[in-house]
Amino acid sequence: xxxxxxxxxxxxxxLDEFQAHAKKSFxxxxxxxxxVVKKTAGCADAGGAVIEIGPGxxxxxxxxxxxxxxxxxxxxxxxxMQVLAKTLHDYDNVEIIHQDFLECDLEEKIQELKQKxxxxxxxxxxxxxxxxxxxxxxxxxxxEIQTITVMVQKEVADRFxxxxxxxxxxxxxxxxxxxxxxxxxxxxxxxxxxxxxxVDSTVIQFRRKExxxxxxxxxxxxxxxxxxxxxxRKTIYNNLKEYLGDAELARTILQEAEIDESxxxxxxxxxxxxxxxxxxxxxx
Ligand code: SAM
Numbered sequence: 001x002x003x004x005x006x007x008x009x010x011x012x013x014x015l016d017e018f019q020a021h022a023k024k025s026f027x028x029x030x031x032x033x034x035x036v037v038k039k040t041a042g043c044a045d046a047g048g049a050v051i052e053i054g055p056g057x058x059x060x061x062x063x064x065x066x067x068x069x070x071x072x073x074x075x076x077x078x079x080x081m082q083v084l085a086k087t088l089h090d091y092d093n094v095e096i097i098h099q100d101f102l103e104c105d106l107e108e109k110i111q112e113l114k115q116k117x118x119x120x121x122x123x124x125x126x127x128x129x130x131x132x133x134x135x136x137x138x139x140x141x142x143x144e145i146q147t148i149t150v151m152v153q154k155e156v157a158d159r160f161x162x163x164x165x166x167x168x169x170x171x172x173x174x175x176x177x178x179x180x181x182x183x184x185x186x187x188x189x190x191x192x193x194x195x196x197x198x199v200d201s202t203v204i205q206f207r208r209k210e211x212x213x214x215x216x217x218x219x220x221x222x223x224x225x226x227x228x229x230x231x232x233r234k235t236i237y238n239n240l241k242e243y244l245g246d247a248e249l250a251r252t253i254l255q256e257a258e259i260d261e262s263x264x265x266x267x268x269x270x271x272x273x274x275x276x277x278x279x280x281x282x283x284x
Contacts, residue, residue: 004034005087006059011194014057018083022195026077027127031059031151033192040203041067041123043185045147048119051109053101053134054127056080058087065091069117072109074101102133110143120144125151128197132156132172139175140222148206149185157184157202169266171229175222177270178213180206213274221277228265228273236268237261244280253279 003010011032015021022028031037041063044050048069055061055073057080064071071094075084081098088094097104113120122145126134131152138148159168160182176182185203190196215221227243228236236259240250254261257275259268268276 002062002090004037004059005057005062006031006034006037008032008194011057011059014083014087018079020079020083023077023079027054027129028056028077029125029128029193029195029197030056031125031192032194033188036186036188036192036203037063039186040125040149040151043205044123044149045119045121046123048121049113049117051113051120051122051124051145053122053124055084055088055096056125058084060123060125061088061094062091064123065094069093070113071095072097072113074099074104076100102130102137106137106141107143110141110145114143119146121147121149123149128153128156135172135176139172139179140219142218144208146208148180149203150205151188151201151203153197154187154200154202157204160204160206164267164269166266170232171226171265174225174229174270174273176206178221178274180208182206213271215274215277216281220281221273224277224280225265225273228268228276232264232266234264235262236265239265249280249283253283256282 011030022030037060041060046064046068050064050068050071052061052064052071052073055075061071061073074097084096110120122138138145159170159173160176161184162168183205185205188201188203190200228239230239237250237254241247244250251261253276256279259272259276
C-alpha cells in the first residue's frame, strides 16, 4: 500500500509543497492518525460506491479508494484541487468534484452510483460548521443511502445517541432515528488532527433500518417534526399551532395522538411523532 497521507510528516510535507494551509472558514482539520482513518473507512460499508464530503488532502479518500469500487468526493476549496490531483494520482476509482456539497445534485448522483455499483454509502470527516445541514440533506434525500459513517463533534454525536428528554435531542435526532439506527464507533482525540480542534470528536454510524414505521408522506412527516421543534422553549402545542396555522386542529391531533399539549417536542419519542403524523394525515 502507498504511504498513508494521514500522518503529521506527510500532511506537513503536502501543505509545504503546495504552500497551502488549513482554512478555518472551511472547517479544515486534517486527519493525521492513520489508525483512525483505517478504522473509519474500514467500518463504512465501502464495498460499492462511497460518497465523501470534503476530501481535504485526501487522507480518508485514499483509504476509501482501497476498499471501495468507487469514491465520489465533493470538495469546496479550490486550493485542494491541485493537491488532490497529486495525492490521489494513483487511484483511478476516485472522482473529485469541485463543488459545495450542499449545492450538488445529490439525488442524481446517488441514482447513478447505485445503478453502477449496487450500493451507496457515505463516509466523511465532516467540516464541523456544516454538520447539521449535511446530515439533514443526507436524511432527506429520497434515494437510499445504506450507511453514513461520519466524524462529528462529540456533542453532535450525543444528540443522536441521546433519547427523548435530553437537552441534546432535536429534529435531526428524530429524522435520523426514523431512518437509521445510530451507533458510536469511536471517540477521537483532538491530537489526531492538524490543526487540533478545540473539541473532541466522535465517529458515528447510521445504518439504514429495514422497516421504518410507515408514514404516508415522508417529506411532510419531516416537515412536521421540524415545525414541532421550531422554538425549543415553546410547548409542542404552541409550535404545532403555528406550524399548522390552526389552533383547533393542533389541539385535536395532539389529543388523538395521546400527547400532552403542555409537553415540549424534545420530550416526545419517535413513535409519538409518527402517531401525530398519522392523526394529522387523517384530518386532511
Ligand atoms: N477528509 C479530510 C481529512 O479527514 O483529513 C479533510 C476533512 S476537513 C474536517 C473538512 C473538509 O471539507 C475540508 O477539506 C473542507 O475544505 C471541506 N469542505 C468544507 N465545506 C464544504 C462544503 N460545503 N462542500 C464540500 N467540502 C467542504
